[in-house]
Each structure stands twice: as structure tokens, then as C-alpha cells.
Amino acid sequence: MGEIKIDLTQIKFDDLDEALFLDDELILKNKNFIFAKNGSGKSTLADAIKKQKENEYDVHIFKGFESVLGENEKLNAFALATDGGENQKRIEELEHDKTAKEISKTQISDSLKEPIEENADNFFTKKKKAEKRLLEKQGVIDQFLYESGKFISSHQMPTLTENPRSYNKNSFKNEISKRQQLQEVEISRAKELLKSEPRLLNTYDFSNINYKKYLISINEILQSKVEEKTKIVRLNSQERINFAQRGLELHKHDEENICAFCGNEISIETIEELETYFSADEVKALKHRIIKGKDQISKEIERIDNLKLNSTDFYPDFIPEVEDEIQNINEQTKIVKTFLIELINSLEIKEKNLFSESSVLEISVPANIDLFNFNNLIKKNNEFSKNLTAEQEKARAKLRYHEIYNLVEKKHYAVMLNEQENAQENLDEAQKNFQFELTKKIALENEINNLDVEIAALQPKAEKQAINHINKKLSSKVLWELDFFDDENSGYYQIKQDGKCRGVKQLSTGEKNVIAFLYFIEKLEEMKETPKKNKIVVFDDPMSSNDDTMQYLIICELQRIFQGNEKNKFIPDKDFLIILTHNVHFYLNVQPHGNFKDKKLDKTDKNNPKLKEVSKYDKNNFYRIQNRSFKLITGEHEDFKTxxxxxxxxxxxxxxxxxxxxxxxxxxxxxxxxxxxxxxxxxxxxxxxxxxxxxxxxxxxxxxxxxxxxxxxxxxxxxxxxxxxxxxxxxxxxxxxxxxx
Known part of the structure; x- marks a missing residue:
């Protein structure tokens, strides 16, 4: 027993997003009987079943005679077809359209092949000429690439490739995008690099000095003075003290003791007095500090002077940056030396003025000489030296790209590409036009094929067997029978009674309905061209205003279908039948009669299988649509009795x-x-x-x-x-x- 599910949430009210039904899904068995009053959504449900299941199943829906019986009031006859009927006039119109399209197709076909006339021009010849022109331009470019690749691979002093034998026109073509013009200085630098040998440089260990402490120490000395232990009245000014001190230095070892300034004799007492005055401990201590300070500053100046920097040992790539950094360091050195010299000068002045305080120096303290960047350049140079082979290959590539640039410019490669691009555009246009015409031809062929299919579908079909079956079923119920209009190939029918024909205008709704219903039943056994699928057959209110005899006929036909009496039309355990009706009498009589219950072995519990009663409500699904919901009828106590x-x-x-x-x-x-x-x-x-x-x-x-x-x-x-x-x-x-x- 099969089962399918219909998604009810997809079924909406017209122009509203609200679902028509309140349930989420509808479960259908192989046979389903659904009662619902008019306006509750039966036809909408039928359409939804087709929409949701037509890809998986062969879906057939009967919605009354309008869906099957096509009326032709002009002929006063009717056609029977599930997809409507067309007359011979329409076929003639299609044949005329087909002939016109075949003429157009022939004209296009002639324009897409080589013309018979020698100088004729068409889409074929235009495409051939464009292809030839493009091949010529591509040949010029290929020759240029070949010669240029050969020039690069054979270049010497220096060689421009690591492996000249492997460099060819494709190598040259791939590197055109990398071409770059070099300046003369860049060319020289690259060539020098190719000649270079590995060279490693030592970094400079130039420690920092606290120049601020220097200034503080010097200012402390300048503010120091010697207090006189022995008073000499005549030395009452700094000038006289300096004069006396200088005189003592000049005459200290002079045996004649004659003053060089005044020519008088200097007494031994005077010399001893001055020696005592100037050899005091305080004087000695201050002099020692001054001498020590001068010595320390002189050594710092010497240390700076010994800082000899040059760029000659660096690789060419670093020289410009190194020279800039040397100039920067020289400027720092100049500032520091100026500062140190000013400190020495102040000490020399203080050396002559020991017995008085000197003014402090108010000058800026310079920063230490910064060799960080210079040492970094040394490290980069050394790293470069370690990677010299790779760097030389970079230099070789630069020279190669420079030569590629020269070749491209000299031979006007851009012009060649432009001419090739124009030739390609011309070919693209020719191919586009050719393809456009070819597409038109294919479209015409498809249209002609479609016309053939449409014409074949509209051709009068031999429905004699179906008509005979319908007449046989009607023979005991009515006094008329179906007959062909004009002839058996016309595709149209009339009613024949007592040798006289009645047209479609004289048919009652009930007659139209039963004819359409029986024809629909007959068409269920028709084989489709597509791979065989299981069927879903929906009868949407198959009863109309028929009399009791016709109702009985329709009910009997439906029962024959779902009971499996005509398996060429409906297979009960594979196909699905849904009968929708608002007619209680029809609902009660079309379903399986009686409340007989089969005995079936229930194997739900494998250890304790039991016999279970199975009624028609278990085998089939019965529903009643109430208040937009599907009520499942599970037994006779829930179903209609009358x-x-x-x-x-x-x-x-x-x-x-x-x-x-x-x-x-x-x-x-x-x-x-x-x-x-x-x-x-x-x-x-x-x-x-x-x-x-x-x-x-x-x-x-x-x-x-x-x-x-x-x-x-x-x-x-x-x-x-x-x-x-x-x-x-x-x-x-x-x-x-x-x-x-």
C-alpha cells in the first residue's frame, strides 16, 4: 500500500499569504474519498496535487466536461481531447508558417558555407578572411618573440640568464610584463654587483657618554676658587696674582734672579714667599682637577676623531644610503666636538683664575653620536653578502628586464599587439555574425520541428476504439450514440439518434458531462512518450446535473477503476485515486460498500503476532473538509449513513x-x-x-x-x-x- 503527502501550507488564498487550509499536510493512500461542500477548496486542492506531484507522477484531473470536451459552434460539433482540439485551418496556417521558415533556413545555410561563385562574399568567406589576417599578425609576433628570446639567451658580458639554453620565446613573452628601463647608474651598479665577491664588515662599538655630567663637573670647577692662606698685600687683584704666578714660573730656575720685567733683583725671600703662596694644598687640588678634566675631554675628542667612517667597503646597492648616514654622523660629531672644545677652553681660562669664581657655562648638552642606523646598514650589507648569489640573480634579472624593455620599444611590440587585437576583433565580429546566423538557423530548425510536433498533435487522431467503448457503455442507458462528424479523420463528433444527428448545441449538460467522463476514463490507458510513471487520478466533483441513470453509470465506472478491474488504466496498489465531491448521495454510493472487515495478521509484536480486523477505513482514506481542516474518518461511526x-x-x-x-x-x-x-x-x-x-x-x-x-x-x-x-x-x-x- 502506497502513501503520498501533500504540503497544504503551500496552498494559499488568492492574493493573500494566508494558507487556505489549517492543516500542515494531507496524507493520501492509493484510494481516497473526500467530501466537502462547494467553496471549501476542492478544485484548489486538485490543482495543488498536480503542481506538487507532476514531476514524480503521471497526474490526470477530471474537472467536468469543460476540461475534455471542446465545443465548435461553427461546425455544431465537438472534439474530444485532453489538451483541446484544433481544426484543419489551423494546421494549414502552421504548414504555411513552416514553408516560410524552411525558405529562410535554406538562405541562411547557403550564407554559412563556401559560395559557388568565386568572388562572392558571405558570412563564411568573411570569417575565413578574418582568420587568415589574424594568423598573419600572430606570425609577426611569434617571429619577434623568437628573435628576442634568442638575443637574451646569447647575451654576454654579462650573461642575462642563469641558464641560457632554457630561455626561449615563451620565456621572453612571459617576462614582457616585467620590463623596466634602468638609469645608467642603476645599470653600472647591477654590473658591479655581478662582479662582487663576498664581503663582511664589523659593526662599530661606540659607547655613549653622559655629556651632561661633563658639563656639571666643569661648572663645579669653574665655581671653585682657592682661599689665600698667606696674605700678600701687593697681590690685591686677579691680574696681579696671575702676573706673579707667571713670573714665578719664569724665574723659578733662574740663578741670577733678575726680574725680566723691571730688571731689578728678586730676593730669595720674595721667591720663597711666592712659592709658599702658590704651592698651597688647595691650589694643587684645583689644578689637578682642571688637568684631569682637560685630559678626559681631550681623550673623548681623540675618540671621536678616531671614528673613521667610509662607504667604499659596502656593496653598490647600499652606498647612497651609507653616504647619507655618514654625513648625518659627521654633523653629530661636529656638534659634540664644539661642545667639548668649549669645555676645554673654559678649563684653560679657569687655570689662570684659581683664586676667584668663574661664570658657569650655559650651553646645550649635545646628544650622543648615534651609530644605530649605520650599524644596521652594516648588518644589511653582511646579510646581502650572505645572499650574494640571490642578489646577483636579482641584478641579472634587472639587466634582463632592461634589455627586454629596449627590444619591446625598438621593435614597436605595442603596435604589433594592437594590430593583432584589431585582427582578433575583426575575427570575433565575423564569428559573432556567423554564429548569430547559425543560431538563427538552429532556431528555425527547432521551430520547424516544433511546428511538426504541433501539426502532428493537431492532426485528426483515430479515436474509433475509444468511441466504440463509450457507445458500448451507453447502449443500455441512452437512445443515442456518438458518431463521427464528416468522417473518422475529422476529429469532431456529433450525437446520432434514430438516424438523425444532433450537434453540440442540442446537448444537455448531463450528456456533455457523461461523454467527457467516459472519454477521460478511456484516455487513462493511453501510453505516454515519457518513461512510465505511476498515476495520480483526481476526480473533482465528477457528478453534475445528471439523472439517476447517469449517476449510476459514473459510480460503476469509478468502482471498476479503483477495484482493479482495468489495470491498464489504474493499478490499485501503485497508482493513486482521489475522488472529491460535495454530493452526499454520490459520496455514500461511490465508496466501497458495506462494513465487512478482513482478518489480517498484525506482526507489530514479533513475539506475539495477532489477528487484526481491517475495514475499508484502514485500507483507504476518507476525509471531510470542515472549517478549513481535513477530518480523517476512521470508522463507520464517524461517516455518513445516508x-x-x-x-x-x-x-x-x-x-x-x-x-x-x-x-x-x-x-x-x-x-x-x-x-x-x-x-x-x-x-x-x-x-x-x-x-x-x-x-x-x-x-x-x-x-x-x-x-x-x-x-x-x-x-x-x-x-x-x-x-x-x-x-x-x-x-x-x-x-x-x-x-x-
Whole structure:
């Protein structure tokens, strides 16, 4: 037993995003019987089944005679076809269209092949000429690439490739995008690099000095002075003290002791007095500090002077940057030396002015000489030296790209490419035009093939077998039979009765419906060209206003189908049948009759299999659409017993939805059925009650009047009045039985 699911959430109200049904899905078995009043969505459901399942199944839907029987009022005949009918005039129009397209196709075909005339021009010749022109331009470029590749590979002093034998025209072509013009200095530098040998340089360890402490120490010395231990009255100024000190230095070892300034004799006492004055401990200490400071500063100046930097030992690539950095360091050196010299000069002045405080130096303290960048350049140079081979290959590549640049410019390679591009564009245009015409030709061929298919589909088909089957089924039910219009190949039919023909205009709706229904049944066995699929067959309200005889015929045909009597049309355990109807009588009679229950072994519990009763409600699915939901009927206690009971169920559904006009229609039908079955005079049933007559009298209003009439009673009042009319006729229990049920 098979099962399929229909996604109900995809079925929407027209122009609304809200789902038509409240359930998420509908489960269908091989045979399904669905009862629903008109307007509840039966036709919409049928369309949704086709939309959701037509890729997996061969879906057939019967929606009445309009979907099968095509009326031709001009011929007063009808066609039978699942896809409608067309006449011979349409076929002639298609044949005329086909001839015109074949002429166009021939003309295009001639333009796409070599012309017979020697100088003729068409899409074929234009494409050939463009192809030839492009090959010529490509040949010029190939020759240039070949010669240029050979020039690069054979170049000497220096060689421009690491492996000249492997360098060819493709190598040259691939490197054109890398071409770059070099300046003379760059060329010289690259050539020098190719001649270079590995060279490693030592970095400079030039420690930093705290020049601020230098300045502080010097200023401390300048602010120092010697306090006189022995007072010499005549040395009452710094100038005289300096003069005396210098004189002592000049005459200290002079035996004559004659003053060089005044020529007088200097006494031994004077010399001893001055020696005592200038040889005091404080004087010695201050002099020592000055001498030590001068010595330390002189050594720093010497250390700076010994800092000899040059760029000659660097690789060519680094020389410009190294020279810039040397100039920067020289400027730093100059600032530092100026500072140090000023410190020495201040000490030399202080050396002559020991007995008085000197002014402090107020000068800026220079930064230390920064060799960080210079040492980094040395490291880069050394790293470069370690990677010399790779760097030399880079230099070789630069020279090669320079030569490629020269060759490309000299031979006007850009012009060659432009000419090739123009030739390619001309060919593209020619191919585009050629392909456009070829596409037109293919499109015409497809159109012609489609016309052939359409013409074949419209050609009158031999339906004699189907017509014979239909007539056989109708022979015991009606006095007429189907007959071909004009001849068997026309594709149109009429009704024939007592040797006379009736056209489509004289057919009743019931006659059209039963003819269309039987033809639909016959077409179920038609083989499709596509690979065989299981079928889904949907009958959407197959009953119309047929008489009882036709209803019986339709019911019998449907039962033969789902009982498996015609497996060429429907296979019960593989195919799916869905019967949708609003007719309670039809619903009750079309389904499998009786409540017989089979015995089936239930193996759900493998250790304890049991016999289980299986009814038609287990084998098939029965549904009733109520308030936009699918109610699954699981047993006879939930299903209709009679058509009369169905009227009561319909009334309760309308009551739940609040459809007052439709409620009145159902109430009248119930009263009509009840009174006829019980042989009750309707006048007596209404008891002369005006309110009863106004609402429930079947003969007082037509359906159209009922729909248009306005009345004040709400649904509860209508229910109470309907109950009361049964109570007034001693049938209150009858109302309660069916309403509660």
C-alpha cells in the first residue's frame, strides 16, 4: 500500500499569504474519498496535487466536461481531447508558417558555407578572411618573440640568464610584463654587483657618554676658587696674582734672579714667599682637577676623531644610503666636538683664575653620536653578502628586464599587439555574425520541428476504439450514440439518434458531462512518450446535473477503476485515486460498500503476532473538509449513513461558520426530505406560522431570492426556530438526535 503527502501550507488564498487550509499536510493512500461542500477548496486542492506531484507522477484531473470536451459552434460539433482540439485551418496556417521558415533556413545555410561563385562574399568567406589576417599578425609576433628570446639567451658580458639554453620565446613573452628601463647608474651598479665577491664588515662599538655630567663637573670647577692662606698685600687683584704666578714660573730656575720685567733683583725671600703662596694644598687640588678634566675631554675628542667612517667597503646597492648616514654622523660629531672644545677652553681660562669664581657655562648638552642606523646598514650589507648569489640573480634579472624593455620599444611590440587585437576583433565580429546566423538557423530548425510536433498533435487522431467503448457503455442507458462528424479523420463528433444527428448545441449538460467522463476514463490507458510513471487520478466533483441513470453509470465506472478491474488504466496498489465531491448521495454510493472487515495478521509484536480486523477505513482514506481542516474518518461511526444525515452534518458546519443564507438552504432541504419521507403535508408541517413560512417554506422563495433577502435573525435564533418547528410537529427528539450526532 502506497502513501503520498501533500504540503497544504503551500496552498494559499488568492492574493493573500494566508494558507487556505489549517492543516500542515494531507496524507493520501492509493484510494481516497473526500467530501466537502462547494467553496471549501476542492478544485484548489486538485490543482495543488498536480503542481506538487507532476514531476514524480503521471497526474490526470477530471474537472467536468469543460476540461475534455471542446465545443465548435461553427461546425455544431465537438472534439474530444485532453489538451483541446484544433481544426484543419489551423494546421494549414502552421504548414504555411513552416514553408516560410524552411525558405529562410535554406538562405541562411547557403550564407554559412563556401559560395559557388568565386568572388562572392558571405558570412563564411568573411570569417575565413578574418582568420587568415589574424594568423598573419600572430606570425609577426611569434617571429619577434623568437628573435628576442634568442638575443637574451646569447647575451654576454654579462650573461642575462642563469641558464641560457632554457630561455626561449615563451620565456621572453612571459617576462614582457616585467620590463623596466634602468638609469645608467642603476645599470653600472647591477654590473658591479655581478662582479662582487663576498664581503663582511664589523659593526662599530661606540659607547655613549653622559655629556651632561661633563658639563656639571666643569661648572663645579669653574665655581671653585682657592682661599689665600698667606696674605700678600701687593697681590690685591686677579691680574696681579696671575702676573706673579707667571713670573714665578719664569724665574723659578733662574740663578741670577733678575726680574725680566723691571730688571731689578728678586730676593730669595720674595721667591720663597711666592712659592709658599702658590704651592698651597688647595691650589694643587684645583689644578689637578682642571688637568684631569682637560685630559678626559681631550681623550673623548681623540675618540671621536678616531671614528673613521667610509662607504667604499659596502656593496653598490647600499652606498647612497651609507653616504647619507655618514654625513648625518659627521654633523653629530661636529656638534659634540664644539661642545667639548668649549669645555676645554673654559678649563684653560679657569687655570689662570684659581683664586676667584668663574661664570658657569650655559650651553646645550649635545646628544650622543648615534651609530644605530649605520650599524644596521652594516648588518644589511653582511646579510646581502650572505645572499650574494640571490642578489646577483636579482641584478641579472634587472639587466634582463632592461634589455627586454629596449627590444619591446625598438621593435614597436605595442603596435604589433594592437594590430593583432584589431585582427582578433575583426575575427570575433565575423564569428559573432556567423554564429548569430547559425543560431538563427538552429532556431528555425527547432521551430520547424516544433511546428511538426504541433501539426502532428493537431492532426485528426483515430479515436474509433475509444468511441466504440463509450457507445458500448451507453447502449443500455441512452437512445443515442456518438458518431463521427464528416468522417473518422475529422476529429469532431456529433450525437446520432434514430438516424438523425444532433450537434453540440442540442446537448444537455448531463450528456456533455457523461461523454467527457467516459472519454477521460478511456484516455487513462493511453501510453505516454515519457518513461512510465505511476498515476495520480483526481476526480473533482465528477457528478453534475445528471439523472439517476447517469449517476449510476459514473459510480460503476469509478468502482471498476479503483477495484482493479482495468489495470491498464489504474493499478490499485501503485497508482493513486482521489475522488472529491460535495454530493452526499454520490459520496455514500461511490465508496466501497458495506462494513465487512478482513482478518489480517498484525506482526507489530514479533513475539506475539495477532489477528487484526481491517475495514475499508484502514485500507483507504476518507476525509471531510470542515472549517478549513481535513477530518480523517476512521470508522463507520464517524461517516455518513445516508444522504439525509449528510444534510444535517452540512447544516452543523454552516452553523459553525456562521453562513446564515446557506444554513437556510440546508434547513429547507432537510424539511423537504423529512416531509416527503414521512408523507407529511408541508402546510400542516408549518402550522400556519408566518415566521416558519418566511424562513423555511421551500415554495415561498427561490434560491436567488434567498441569497438577496435580508433577515434579522442570527444563527442562534435560526437554530432555535428550526428546533421549534420539529418540536411543534412532535419530532423534537428527531432534531436532537441529528443535531447532537
Amino acid at each position: 444522504s439525509y444525515e449528510g444534510l444535517w452534518i452540512e447544516l452543523k458546519d454552516l452553523y459553525a461558520c456562521g453562513h446564515k443564507n446557506s444554513m437556510l438552504n440546508s434547513m429547507r432541504r432537510i424539511i423537504e426530505t423529512y416531509t416527503k419521507f414521512n408523507s407529511i403535508d408541508t402546510k400542516k408541517f408549518y402550522k400556519g406560522n408566518d415566521e416558519y413560512l418566511k424562513l423555511f417554506n421551500v415554495n415561498s422563495h427561490s434560491i436567488d431570492d434567498l441569497s438577496a433577502e435580508s433577515f434579522t435573525e442570527d444563527k442562534e435564533q435560526m437554530k432555535d426556530l428550526f428546533r421549534q418547528i420539529f418540536v411543534d410537529n412532535d419530532a423534537g427528539s428527531h432534531f436532537e438526535k441529528y443535531w447532537e450526532k
